[in-house]
Amino acid sequence: MSPRSGRRPSGADTRQLILDQASTAFSERGYDSTSLREIARLARVDPALVTHYFGSKGRLFAALMRLPDNLSAQVALLASGPAVDRGDRLVRFFLTLWEDDVTRQSLLAMFRSAVSNPQAADSLRGFISDALLGPLAAALDLPDPRLRAALAGSQLVGVAMVRYIVGVEPLASADSETVVAWIAPTLQRYLSA
Amino acid sequence: MSPRSGRRPSGADTRQLILDQASTAFSERGYDSTSLREIARLARVDPALVTHYFGSKGRLFAALMRLPDNLSAQVALLASGPAVDRGDRLVRFFLTLWEDDVTRQSLLAMFRSAVSNPQAADSLRGFISDALLGPLAAALDLPDPRLRAALAGSQLVGVAMVRYIVGVEPLASADSETVVAWIAPTLQRYLSA
Structure with a gap:
């Protein structure tokens, strides 16, 4: 043509x-x-x-989503490190993604389409399960690894919504170390015995 | 006219x-x-x-958002009860809201407009701070009450995204008691010393 x-x-x-x-x-x-x-x-x-x-x-x-190419491999790598500070590593990595301007725009676009379009939500659900929570769950030598991974994901997604998307204070302008100090123990509890 | x-x-x-x-x-x-x-x-x-x-x-x-009329008063009431099971009460209340068909549609519409429209996000931010996190923070006799309230909000919003909006398994079809058992201690940590 x-x-x-x-x-x-x-x-x-x-x-x-x-x-x-x-x-x-x-x-x-x-x-x-x-x-x-x-x-x-x-x-x-x-x-x-x-x-x-x-x-x-x-x-x-x-x-397609213009996300970092090696996201899934990075999650696998972070999850498979020492269990004692798994929560800390994951929240730091997550904040780094959202604090990068290009990645934040991509993530925002993904959130937007997921909440407004059931097909996009369906694809995002598949991607999250397969490429993010799958590798995370695979690194956990614990009962209910997929539920634990999904719970950790829920806390991180909530931080994204409140801190970066809706911008609720004082979480929106809290420094990263404060966020890590509060959120890491939550992830740690979900991702350890 | x-x-x-x-x-x-x-x-x-x-x-x-x-x-x-x-x-x-x-x-x-x-x-x-x-x-x-x-x-x-x-x-x-x-x-x-x-x-x-x-x-x-x-x-x-x-x-305007077609949310339950007494939402703010209910949050205040739940937050001001015995501190020892504040997290448990709040997560149960939150799940009840999302499991009501009419309220879920209203909440979904609010999420949609907040992620796609900066003005809507701005109004939602004001409402959340004033009518939901404000009463919750006011009930906390602890340092950083507003940050603690926002952190609790972030975990609840994340549960809504993962369980009800994107529908990531196994959190999407976990029974309520399982969700309460995992999420209540997180809220409890944010909302107690």
């Missing part, structure tokens, strides 16, 4: 083509029901190419 | 007129900068009439 049709698309074009098809697939079928293979089929590329560009469904979704 | 003009408006009309003007005032100026007196002026009614129908700015805002 383009004047260049017949020429092999560049890497950037292919990557964008995969992203476009992934966006459609996630919003029409939800995150859980979409596979990398299905996205490859829609984009008419070899499945190996989707893996080459994005590595995993979680990383493809993160790229 | 109506064929009835000249006739004194009924109570229901006056109440709606006040609500309409309040809606405009809150969205244009925000919650904090809007007074009941100003709303009365815009609605061209006696300020005593605004107080007669709504009692306080918090109750007027709650009426």
Whole structure:
């Protein structure tokens, strides 16, 4: 259709083509029901190419949401460190994400679509479970690891809403160390015995 | 303008007129900068009439948002009871609100507008501080009562996002008693010494 049709698309074009098809697939079928293979089929590329560009469904979704590429791996790494300060590491990492201007805009956009659009909420639910709470739960050698991970997630999401989105004082302008000092023990209780 | 003009408006009309003007005032100026007196002026009614129908700015805002009329008084009552199970009472009350179909729809609409519209976020911030966290903080005989109230609010808002809005499992379908058993100690830590 383009004047260049017949020429092999560049890497950037292919990557964008995969992203476009992934966006459609996630919003029409939800995150859980979409596979990398299905996205490859829609984009008419070899499945190996989707893996080459994005590595995993979680990383493809993160790229679509313009979130840091290695979010899932970072959560896994933070969760698998010494259990005694797991809560502290996770809340510090979470605050760093929200205090980065670019990432904050991406997270805000994700929150907005999740609360206003059931399909977006469905995709976000799949991504959170698969790429964030999954690795966190996998690092916990405790009963109810997924419930514990979801509880930790609830406290972090609540901090995001109150501190960064609605901006309720004095939590909105409390310094990071104060927030860490209050929130880390909550996460620690959810994520340890 | 109506064929009835000249006739004194009924109570229901006056109440709606006040609500309409309040809606405009809150969205244009925000919650904090809007007074009941100003709303009365815009609605061209006696300020005593605004107080007669709504009692306080918090109750007027709650009426606009279709939230339970006595929300603020209920929070004050729950917070002022025995400190030892304050967390337990608050989380049970919060879950009851979200598990009521009508209230849940109102809360969802409020969340939606707060994340997508800065003016709505601004009004919600004012309402939360004035009508919910204010009475909660006032009941705490501890240092940093407002920060503690905001932290408790952050955990509750996070439960709403994860359990009711995004619906992340297993928190979404955990029974209420499980949620209470996990969340009450968090609130208790924030709201006690």
